[in-house]
Amino acid sequence: MTTALAPPPPAPPAVPVATGLGRPASSRVAETGVWIGIGAISMTFAALTSALVVRASDAPDWHHLHLPALLYINTLVLLGSSLTLETGRRHPGRAPLALSLTTILGGLFVMGQVIAWRQLMTQEIGGPSSAFFYVLTALHAAHVLGGMSGLVYVRHRMRAGVVSFVPYNAASLYWHFMAVLWLYLLTLLTLRG
């Protein structure tokens, strides 16, 4: 019933923060976070893929989509942006420039996607395959935009004089994943869309 209160425990033996882990916490955690994010994003697109497959199976109203040729140019732009980012990683001196270039290329990619949507809208009368096209590409573009803000943040940190490649590496991991994800979506839309 009554709770006997323990004597206050002796102060726990403690060590300074910086040595809490083998290496400073932040060195690993950004990358871990990106990996977890990649897991969640993959799951989201996996769900949409299975939705597409279910929806397309013996649906009388499913028409194969003729993808706008612009998409292939956009693909090249996105792959190019991955390259620029990677160059910055190999040559630290060019890192800030690489970040800016990549961000611009990312912006070009998203703009290209928007133009491709417009083209599709004038051609297509909105069947289910184009609905999936819009959902998949829009969701991907939103994630690319998120990645771009990450790049801007890393660039900002560099300007502030922080000479750590930890956030740079985490950001490039995410950015390369965006390219891989896009290649996957393009294949999916070409084969099943």
Place this chain on the structure above:
Amino acid sequence: MGRLFAVVVTAIALVSVTLFALHTWWLPPDISTHGGRIDSQLNETMIVAGILFVAAQLALGVFVWRFGERGGTRATWPVRIFPGGATPMVVIATVLVGIEILVLTLVGSKVWASVYQSPPPPGALQIDVLAEQFAFYFRYAGADGKFGVIHPEKMSDADQNFFGLDPATDTTARDDIVVATLVVPANQPVALRLHAKDVNHSFYVREARIQQDFVPGMVIPLHFTATTPGRYELVCTQLCGLGHYNMRAYVEVKSPAEFGQWLKAQQPAF
């Protein structure tokens, strides 16, 4: 406090199972050929589950009684670990529950398969069922033994064309019989095809131990055989909108002779 807990848990367990065991509230009698097996499956599960339930609650109560501190003084008896540690727990749970699963699955899946995984017996009476917000309609093929084709664009409550038939061009539709009560002959299998006109609904006849959703865009087969003449409720069990609570029809099971008379007396829909 420990004793109180033990007494309360025990009382709860005993009162609960007693009300189960006495069948104070229970399933209505079964009137189908397959329902007996569902009921015995349910009874078997009830017995095993009841034993596990009482055993677990009593063990909890007994241990709390036995090992609880009394009246505000700190306990001083030696602390003991459960004999054998966690291993017996793993073994007991795995073996007991494992066997139970095996038995239930082997036996239970047969009943399930006999209703849901097998085609209706040959010679079953074909009936179409249409569910809409918030009513059921039933269609018999009429003299020609053929059902008219369903045209959703022709469905209309205002014109009482519930199934969307087109008697003008479709000769098979002209003698179709459409009614609001499901009349079936006793001891003769009936094969239903479930159509949903608008949203999900469900087909539930307690006494016939049968339940199946209607899904728009799908035609779902369902078959059963009623044995006992009488009038039973058919209710909707899938949320379908504001009138869901009131969406119901009746199933009338008639002797084959009476059924024949009834069918003859029906007017075709058109």
Place this chain on the structure above:
Amino acid sequence: MFSVDHKVIGRQYLDLALVAVFTGMVLSWLMRFHLGWPDTPIPGLGKIAPGGAAGGVMTPEYYLALMTMHGTIMVFFVLTTAPFAGFGNFLLPIQVGAEDMAFPRINMMSFWVTLVAFLVLVAAFFVGDQPPLSGWTAYAPLSAVGKDAGPGQGWGQTLWAISIGIFCIAQLLGSLNFIATTLDLRTRGMSLARMPMATWAWFITAVIALVAFAVLMPACILLILDRVAGTSFFIPGGLVISDQLQPHTGGSPLLWQHLFWFFGHPEVYVAILPGFGIVSQILPVFARKPLLGPKVFIACLAAIAFLSYTVWGHHMFLSGMNPFSATLFSVPTLVITIPAAIVTLLWIGTIYGARLRFTSASLFALGFVSVFVSGGISGFFLAQPSTDIYLHGTYFVVAHFHFVMGVAAMFGIFAGTYFWFPKMFGRMMSETLGKWHFWLTFIGVYCIFMPMHYLGLAGNVRRYSAFTDDYLQPLIPLHRFITIAALVTGAAQLIFLYNLIRSRLRGPQAPDNPWEATTLEWSTSSPPPHDNFGGRRPVVTQGPNEYAVAGPGGRDYIMQAESR
């Protein structure tokens, strides 16, 4: 307000859950009252909802709206926010010896986004037409076709879908933090094997939530598009609603059910696994002995997490999906009862040979074991396709899920509150009031939910706003009994509320370690300083289970950050 401190965020989550749970409970009172006395006006209700309950007697659609809001609020904004996001946020970083979550700013966003989701849902109550009424499962096409399908299918339902979509994003951000923090921010000596049981549970819950919400989020997007953009993901062709042929083709209603339950079943584990962890951490403290088989416990959690993704079809036995797959889904569903049974036996075995102390926290932990058993057992009936034929769609299901995830998870929340309140606010709660709260609630929930099994066996269908047919009339007295029990039990929750508020303001000062527990949160002050350990980080020298040992100063326990 806009704090990035995980402790503040955890308390904000708990405050939100408190508001939500009382809202949800009041809704359930209204529902229950209506079920017992359908024609008796509820005083004041006519003023609050002139459209839905003119003169205080609610319309069928208003009943369904209350039910939908009740279920949605309870599952998402109580059972996900309190045991997982709330307690997890406050405690997980401290228990692993970190200063904060891995990404404090993302963590803060997670809470505020959750709050936005809640406000959007509440807004659905007040939009022009009716609040949504498709249930917390929002089955398509009812939830997808829009206004033609009747009241509640306009803006209300759209807001519902938007709210849940936003909520998914919030929980994804939160789960990401939980996982990264557990993996990377553990203090020196805090190996995985030394993590407290609650931390393990929050970690595994976060993994489940990450995958589950990542699936529900796109499903909500598709639902919203069907509603506002004229797509046909879930709406098939040839639908005629209110004599209008709908302009849709080819969609699949079952697709929504598959996506929803792929999320939905793991979600019930998101609700209950933190309770597992909380109980497994609290029982040893008050039993004064180690948890039986901590490694087995963790293995069971992992097994449950894995299996939870393989069982969603047990909600769809009668949905029109391929009947062969029903048998396939039934097997993992029954198998998942094995780890659940093992965990239960571990708790009961932990009490064996104990020196069990009775506090509000330990009573609720013991009560958790009892109600979890009660809810788990009825799962046997629903997991078998053959018996589910009769029980699906009846109050048996309502009884089952209320015990196993509703009441059990609530007991976990109560146990956690009584246990950690001193740490969170630096003040003790009243034990006397806490015990009253326990006894009334424990007996009360059995009076409410046990009879629902009987209703289900008698064939009483759920989601009915009134029982108008001849068959159900004889069951009305049982419904009235349940209603009275619900009102009394609900009133008992006011004791809890009073205790919370009074103790927060005037409770006696809490010592650092009032319960003589071992985990790290008890070796810092109550409440902990901003960086949790006052500029230092603890070094962990042992596991969380060191009870019934010869500790320093004649104590019977050794704290995790103490040397022997």
